[in-house]
Amino acid sequence: MNNIQLSQSLPLWIATIILAVSSAIIIYFYYKTDKPLSKLFRWSLIALRIFAILLIIFCLLEPSIIIKEEITKKPHLLVLLDDSQSMSLTDANSRTSRIDNISQVFNKTFFEDLSKKFNIHIYQFDYEPTAVDELSLKGQGALTDISRAISRSFDEWKGQPIAGLVLVSDGESNTGEDAIKTAQRIGVPIYTIGVGQKTALKDIQISRVEVNPIAYVDHILPIKVSINSNGYDGREVRITLTQSGLSGIKDSASLKLNSSVGEQTVELQVKPQQEGTLRFSVSVQSMPDELTLQNNTHTFLVKVMKTKLKVIYVEGRPRWESTFINRALMRDPNIELTYLVATKQGGYYPQIPSKSFPKTRNELNLYDVIIIGDISPNMLKIDQITMIKDYIENNNGSLIFLGGKNSFGKGGFGESILKDMLPIEIGQGGAKQLSLPFNPILTQQGMTHPITRLSDDINENTAIWRDLPPLSRFYAGIGVRSGATVLAEHQLEKDKPFIAFQRYGKGLVLMIASDDLWQWAFGVYPYGGDDSYYKKFWSGVIRWLASAHTQAERVNVETDKQVFSRDENVRIKAYVYDENYDPVNDAQIKAQAKTPSGSTHDLIFSFEENGRYASNFKPNIDGNYQVDVEALRNGRSMGKGKSEFLVQTTSLEFQNVQLNESLLRNIADISGGTYHHIDNISELNISELKDISLTTKEKSIWDNGVILGIALAFLTTEWILRKRKGLV
Amino acid sequence: MDFTQKKGISMKFIDTPFIKLGLRGISFLLIILFTALPSFAQKDDKFTIARLKYGGGGDWYYGQTMIPNLLKGLNERTNVDAGNKQEIVELTDKKLYSYPFIFMTGHGNVVFTDEEVRDLRLYLMRGGFLWANDDYGMDKSFRREMKRVFPDKDLIEVPFDHRIYHSYYDFPNGVPKIHEHDGKPPKGYGIFHEGRMIVFYNYESDIADGLEDPAVHNDPPEKREEAMRMAINIVIYVLTN
Numbered sequence: 030m031n032n033i034q035l036s037q038s039l040p041l042w043i044a045t046i047i048l049a050v051s052s053a054i055i056i057y058f059y060y061k062t063d064k065p066l067s068k069l070f071r072w073s074l075i076a077l078r079i080f081a082i083l084l085i086i087f088c089l090l091e092p093s094i095i096i097k098e099e100i101t102k103k104p105h106l107l108v109l110l111d112d113s114q115s116m117s118l119t120d121a122n123s124r125t126s127r128i129d130n131i132s133q134v135f136n137k138t139f140f141e142d143l144s145k146k147f148n149i150h151i152y153q154f155d156y157e158p159t160a161v162d163e164l165s166l167k168g169q170g171a172l173t174d175i176s177r178a179i180s181r182s183f184d185e186w187k188g189q190p191i192a193g194l195v196l197v198s199d200g201e202s203n204t205g206e207d208a209i210k211t212a213q214r215i216g217v218p219i220y221t222i223g224v225g226q227k228t229a230l231k232d233i234q235i236s237r238v239e240v241n242p243i244a245y246v247d248h249i250l251p252i253k254v255s256i257n258s259n260g261y262d263g264r265e266v267r268i269t270l271t272q273s274g275l276s277g278i279k280d281s282a283s284l285k286l287n288s289s290v291g292e293q294t295v296e297l298q299v300k301p302q303q304e305g306t307l308r309f310s311v312s313v314q315s316m317p318d319e320l321t322l323q324n325n326t327h328t329f330l331v332k333v334m335k336t337k338l339k340v341i342y343v344e345g346r347p348r349w350e351s352t353f354i355n356r357a358l359m360r361d362p363n364i365e366l367t368y369l370v371a372t373k374q375g376g377y378y379p380q381i382p383s384k385s386f387p388k389t390r391n392e393l394n395l396y397d398v399i400i401i402g403d404i405s406p407n408m409l410k411i412d413q414i415t416m417i418k419d420y421i422e423n424n425n426g427s428l429i430f431l432g433g434k435n436s437f438g439k440g441g442f443g444e445s446i447l448k449d450m451l452p453i454e455i456g457q458g459g460a461k462q463l464s465l466p467f468n469p470i471l472t473q474q475g476m477t478h479p480i481t482r483l484s485d486d487i488n489e490n491t492a493i494w495r496d497l498p499p500l501s502r503f504y505a506g507i508g509v510r511s512g513a514t515v516l517a518e519h520q521l522e523k524d525k526p527f528i529a530f531q532r533y534g535k536g537l538v539l540m541i542a543s544d545d546l547w548q549w550a551f552g553v554y555p556y557g558g559d560d561s562y563y564k565k566f567w568s569g570v571i572r573w574l575a576s577a578h579t580q581a582e583r584v585n586v587e588t589d590k591q592v593f594s595r596d597e598n599v600r601i602k603a604y605v606y607d608e609n610y611d612p613v614n615d616a617q618i619k620a621q622a623k624t625p626s627g628s629t630h631d632l633i634f635s636f637e638e639n640g641r642y643a644s645n646f647k648p649n650i651d652g653n654y655q656v657d658v659e660a661l662r663n664g665r666s667m668g669k670g671k672s673e674f675l676v677q678t679t680s681l682e683f684q685n686v687q688l689n690e691s692l693l694r695n696i697a698d699i700s701g702g703t704y705h706h707i708d709n710i711s712e713l714n715i716s717e718l719k720d721i722s723l724t725t726k727e728k729s730i731w732d733n734g735v736i737l738g739i740a741l742a743f744l745t746t747e748w749i750l751r752k753r754k755g756l757v
Numbered sequence: 758m759d760f761t762q763k764k765g766i767s768m769k770f771i772d773t774p775f776i777k778l779g780l781r782g783i784s785f786l787l788i789i790l791f792t793a794l795p796s797f798a799q800k801d802d803k804f805t806i807a808r809l810k811y812g813g814g815g816d817w818y819y820g821q822t823m824i825p826n827l828l829k830g831l832n833e834r835t836n837v838d839a840g841n842k843q844e845i846v847e848l849t850d851k852k853l854y855s856y857p858f859i860f861m862t863g864h865g866n867v868v869f870t871d872e873e874v875r876d877l878r879l880y881l882m883r884g885g886f887l888w889a890n891d892d893y894g895m896d897k898s899f900r901r902e903m904k905r906v907f908p909d910k911d912l913i914e915v916p917f918d919h920r921i922y923h924s925y926y927d928f929p930n931g932v933p934k935i936h937e938h939d940g941k942p943p944k945g946y947g948i949f950h951e952g953r954m955i956v957f958y959n960y961e962s963d964i965a966d967g968l969e970d971p972a973v974h975n976d977p978p979e980k981r982e983e984a985m986r987m988a989i990n991i992v993i994y995v996l997t998n
Binding site: 346348349350351352353356368370373381551553554 | 801804835836837851853854855857879884885920923924925951953992995996997998
């Protein structure tokens with residue numbers, strides 16, 4: 030049973046050659062010596078030297094002995110039974126539900142037979158596995174994670190002899206890691222048993238609903254509904270939209286079902302009439318003999334705001350920089366843009382419908398953000414400049430200055446009455462445009478600031494900024510104004526601000542020292558990228574500036590998505606900023622989750638990094654949840670924030686309901702097990718499960734002092750004998 | 758002692774603003790020289806138009822004074838900061854994305870390779886714009902190739918109230934007739950993507966003809982003026998939309 034194993038680093042054939050060559054050399058030199066030696070003495074010296082080398086080579090081969098021990102104890106057999114919602118379905122070719130089918134097959138007799146050879150451990154699983162003494166399947170789990178079921182149950186018995194795992198499921202794993210990889214990793218055979226029908230079942234389901242999560246009062250919100258059906262071709266169904274808390278149908282559409290085209294879509298729309306987080310449901314009419322009605326309705330949340338963010342962008346000349354900013358903001362469904370480009374004659378290029386600069390302070394105050402492009406201050410009228418100044422100083426306004434030859438150059442804003450507003454100082458004669466490619470790099474504040482945060486992960490964010498295409502030009506002769514916050518600076522010149530902002534009066538003023546950011550919208554494609562970061566950047570700029578003057582926004586609360594399944598982990602993140610919008614790392618977070626039943630749960634947030642705190646919450650009932658967060662520093666409130674999410678149980682379990690046989694086959698194949706359908710359970714030969722386990726122990730037979738001592742003894746004896754005969 | 762004194766003198770020398778600035782400048786230049794980033798972008802922010810070099814045997818190079826004259830017109834009549842020379846690009850060039858506005862003209866056959874068909878489609882959908890001027894004889898092959906580029910889109914006649922006819926000058930009757938060939942009415946066609954015009958094609962109009970130096974075609978001054986105005990409208994429309 031025992032084997033000798035040699036090291037992989039020195040192949041045996043090389044070791045043999047080394048021994049042969051060195052032996053030949055030793056014999057040659059001992060025969061060549063001039064000293065008269067007897068044959069016995071000569072060969073004794075040769076033997077001592079060769080034995081010493083042999084021992085050294087033996088050690089280099091690192092031989093070890095593999096001792097296999099038979100385990101006489103019964104090995105463990107883990108039986109994993111799927112208890113998720115999809116298992117509660119009754120297939121067309123069956124009279125009983127999937128879980129009842131399991132309960133009938135995996136009965137007491139079955140387990141008694143198995144327990145003669147194995148120590149049986151039964152686990153029921155959905156999102157997580159739970160050890161049970163006897164079966165009590167209910168089919169209520171809202172998610173299925175086969176990978177987690179395998180790894181968690183295996184980990185409990187790791188290190189002990191495990192004969193294998195028996196996995197009984199419909200194979201519809203809808204969350205977690207790749208189950209096939211997990212099966213391969215654990216290295217134990219998995220015998221998979223499929224439950225359910227593998228052919229498409231008679232059913233109509235809402236497979237997808239596409240809707241903008243943010244909408245505006247009195248603005249039409251389009252809703253795209255995708256329907257999958259099978260077995261009802263030619264039948265016409267009605268799809269309806271309802272709003273929670275309100276009676277009546279908001280919109281409806283008819284659809285003639287046709288499974289041969291795959292997914293079919295209909296468009297519905299609604300015009301929200303009130304602010305807040307509203308809950309809508311889309312339902313498709315049910316048909317007789319449908320497999321389940323649970324996938325005929327889809328519920329979603331929409332955050333309805335009073336109006337879109339209003340932005341006015343005044344540009345001094347037609348240029349690519351303004352073209353691409355205009356396109357990005359125009360296509361943002363949450364922004365209403367007024368875009369004015371000045372002509373040489375002093376007016377604006379014609380627009381349809383015609384637009385103009387606000388004539389009164391009240392009109393200007395309706396805007397959330399003003400963007401000033403490459404325009405010379407003398408192209409603005411004095412009353413327009415006065416209105417802009419008042420808008421910032423007294424009305425919590427937000428202003429963006431963009432780089433350009435006219436705005437930053439000689440006679441630009443650095444010399445105008447708005448110069449103190451700028452977060453930068455422009456030297457005498459204006460800033461100079463230099464044509465040298467460079468990449469802006471983020472400062473410490475920039476790494477986490479909402480404007481420059483293109484990814485939540487700091488390292489990823491830094492990498493994104495590093496990998497964006499280089500910009501062609503920058504402005505020399507500008508410095509940071511005292512008190513301003515720099516978010517990004519020139520790659521080589523640390524004191525050259527690229528993006529900076531400062532508070533001015535009650536408002537905020539941001540500066541972007543570039544005239545070719547459009548490279549990130551268009552020039553990015555030859556670099557293998559796309560315009561997504563450009564859009565995200567501008568979206569972040571506008572949103573932050575539009576909301577930054579309210580204290581509530583200093584505490585931003587977010588969840589990774591808006592709709593979760595019951596028992597799914599909800600990760601809640603809170604970002605906390607101080608009055609200068611620097612991240613706060615020493616805040617105390619007071620937070621509560623309000624459940625649909627009205628009860629509240631205290632949430633414990635832990636600090637992660639750069640103003641980010643996180644908490645985990647596991648909802649156990651369906652409905653709307655509200656999270657309220659307050660950040661405190663030294664007992665004083667720094668601001669409040671809130672977020673909402675929805676929990677519904679029917680989201681994933683009924684998306685795909687037929688047996689996923691290929692997953693179960695792959696798990697069995699890769700792990701060395703076998704696959705059988707539950708109807709053919711008799712094919713699972715219990716004796717094919719290995720009931721004897723072997724454990725192996727590896728004992729090194731070279732790594733000891735005795736071998737070294739013998740080798741040294743051979744060499745020393747040879748040396749002494751050589752000296753006594755006067756050999757060199 | 759001598760050594761310290763020398764060192765003191767030398768430090769003072771370095772401390773003078775002029776030398777300090779010079780040393781800083783040299784080191785900055787050295788950094789730039791050794792770390793300069795590769796960039797496909799234009800070096801300055803002057804507006805320019807790239808002429809499309811296409812295959813198929815057509816005279817893609819025809820009318821070398823058209824684009825420089827249009828750039829000059831933009832500088833003189835508008836506040837577009839235009840360069841003074843045209844660029845030449847092929848659809849497979851990486852530098853194509855330095856020029857969001859490309860122009861093509863000719864009298865003959867236009868053929869795009871499969872790779873060019875894909876590249877032109879992507880370029881236009883990602884934000885690029887193509888102005889195609891039929892100089893007489895390009896229509897059939899141009900339409901055929903554009904159908905390969907956009908099998909799902911048609912060249913549709915641009916209505917007279919579209920902004921391209923009113924972006925700077927007014928053209929209430931659409932695209933003007935500059936050079937007579939067949940006696941057919943001039944037409945302006947467009948291809949649209951997500952509400953944005955991505956291709957403008959003038960047929961039986963030959964705007965580019967009227968942009969050339971006066972001696973080339975002897976077009977009357979009023980026709981040349983109309984051509985310049987319509988070309989400026991196209992540029993302004995693209996830059997402000």
